[in-house]
Amino acid sequence: MKRLLTKILSRYLGDEKPMKIPEKSCKKYRKSGLTREQAATIREKIQLALEEDHLYRNNALGLDDLADHIQHNRYKVSQVINTYFSKNFYSFLNEYRIQEAKILLEKDPELSVKVIMYEVGFNSKNSFYSSFKKVTGLSPNDYRNIVGYEYDVQMA
Template identity: 35%
Template sequence: MISELKIEEKYKNYELDSTEMDNIITAVNSYFKLKKGHLDSEFNLDKLSLDLRISKVKITQSLNLQLKTNFYQYINSLRVEEAKRLIDEKQESNFVTIGYESGFKNKSTFYKYFKQITGATPSDYKKMLLE
């Protein structure tokens, strides 16, 4: 509750209404669905802002207020979804490769966010799929 008030306070001087924020979120979601920028481990907010021609502040504000997440949490959740898809799709279980293919820079970052988002390690997730 307090953090939500801080976020709203932080953006009080920016004149974005909920319709514009919804439009930005739609543009961001469409971008990642089509261009799959999250699969590039070097992808960042600057690149997204340039490609969409929407300011970083507007993108950040929209993600924070509409989705209650920040850019890196958002992009890592997309990467984890991709990793889950790859784990489900592939017979092999080389999770390091799957992490790289999903856009993570290294094994520890992949494992950290995978467990944080799914509540399971990649190998435990794979076991649950097989049960």
């Protein structure tokens, strides 16, 4: 348990997700024929596709599939993700997966890590672990334990 606490101190503090909005992305838009309005539309559709339709649960989802789903050109979809969210496609996609994984880890302690991994759209342990660590700074089980611990603290 001490080990976990040191992990909290070293990595989990101040982890409130910067979620930085790009400020000088307008210049980039000029490079291709993508208007700001169109970019905003595409952005919303992308978010709907993931948040409402949970496309990320499809473990074979690719950029083409997403572009298909929202009926927009793949180049533009890629560009919007890159410039607006400052991420590449997979990083963007996986954050949704990890987000759901975190919820499942907290909500249902009986679910194995493996089951959760498949549930949220990953196919392999390794991908899941590395993505999870990249986002949260912790491995899935550590995260589960720490969230449980913090929950206890708040109760006390």
